[in-house]
Amino acid sequence: MRVCVVGCGAVGSLFAAHLAQLEDVEVWAFDLAQEHVAAINRDGLRLTGAGDVVGRLRATSDAAELPACDFGIVATKAMHTSAAIAATAHVFAGGCVATVQNGLGNEEAIAEHAARVIRGTTFPAGKIVAPGHVQWDVKGDTTFGPFEPKPAPADEIERLADACTRGGMPTHAVADARGPQWRKVIFNASTNPIGALTGLTHGRVCEDTALRALVTALVDEGKAVAAAQDIVLDADPEELIDHAARPEVAYDHKASMLQDVEARRLTEIDYLNGGIVRFGDEHGVATPHNRAIWALVRGLERSW
């Protein structure tokens, strides 16, 4: 079985390096960062932190070099999905394409170019510390399921999930993967931009009762949009938010969106709060708070 990871940043690297541990899987990585690609081809792809892994795989910035693949795993930032899948879709003509990205709308963008799509949500996280070297910060599960309008066959989804699990990335194949996805989206959309707009860590956002009430207003809108689509969340985002606020969990964590804002990088706001607003509009659910937060963070991006 041949897998190509499209977008070999931190999360893409976690999948690529782990899958490369398997005898029966040939791994390719497509990424535009030339130094990263050169380092992977020269020294392998190295993970340190939550585990030490070195994966031997082929990396390229030229989509023409990619062979036909059974699976794609798209792991770019959400704003690059369309360009990334448009460049690589030819190698998945006979295969299935999964997303492990943040936010809403990635499956739809992939489905414009691919026939069989896998909806995915992943919790592991890390960061690139040097070309070819990723620090693995957080372990966690991944969920795969069919993208309903253009579904991958269930046995193919299971085949990919099984490979990921055997490689060291615990992954579940489920019939409906929307619950975990919306749980993560609601969590991120309700907390990340609040950190980005105020400069506060997750714990401090949560201990300011007025601000915590604003978080709840955002969560409630997200839940209403999910419910309007008959999506059953696999956990209550409120509980996850309070859990993360504990000192031993993520009290001092600066949301990735705050880190993006401090570094003046474009955020994924269009796919988080913007996604909730768009799905809300489609299903007749009002999302005034998410709309306001979306506009504020977009404004912030435009101030640079």
Next chain:
Amino acid sequence: MRVCVVGAGSIGSLFAAHLATVGEVLVLTRRDDHARALNEQGLRVSGRHDFTARVTAASDARDLPDFDLGIVATKANGVEQAAESIGGKFARATIMTVQNGLGAEEIVRAHGRWPLISGVTFMSGTKHSDTHVEYILDTPTWIGPYDGTPFEEVEDVARLLVDSGLKAEALPDLRPAQWSKLIFNATVNGVAALTGLPHDAHFAAEEDIGDLGHLVHELVDEGKRVAAAAGVELHDDPWEMNVLATKRGSAHYPSMLEDVEARRPTEVELINGALVREARRHSVAAPLQTAVYRLVRAREASYS
């Protein structure tokens, strides 16, 4: 007629210098070196007008003689300290406030039984040094009676301001103008502080679904509903004030944006806080103004 200006920021300096051309002007400063510089060098105005005025300055109210009119021209969050410094003294004086937001009059009232005049000013200036202010926008100052002050007295003060070269108008009821500016300020200052954007064309843009103008418009509409519930008929439509200001082409940096960038306390309590409290008092929903208020307060909390 002897006038005392309390607080010599840009607005206080503009009042003091102009009034000194038609009468005797005292200036009460916070810093001793500021008072000394004013006494030694006078107060220079450039920009729309060009002159240097002689003023008598002190940093301790006990060093000041009696006066007829006191103008409290500090920032909204400096009113308490300013009122305290003149409290129990200057029994013959009438006191005028010109702060942004609502509530400055009540704060002053708690420190003395002086006749009060409410003011709202649209003029603007930039302080280049302790003794030099540039007069930028010569838009008017509107004043009205507060708590039963005779209107004739308000008219006298307006005449004095006009004689000094400033634009001013006496209104029997100031609340329509005060509320127009309150809604405008809560919206524009709050959004600017959170996004980092100066007051530019983004604030009036309503083309795409995620454009900032939608949020600005909704914030203004919430404010208008609060004003209506409070029985105030607005003098100007804050949305039109917003559009007009963005068309002037000189992207103005609202003071709340300057404050958060310098990590100073902002006027959020007396502007956004006042509007949110009025909404609650009149049982009007103002969810987005409430969100902006909480976010700006949280931004202040992030300084430490």
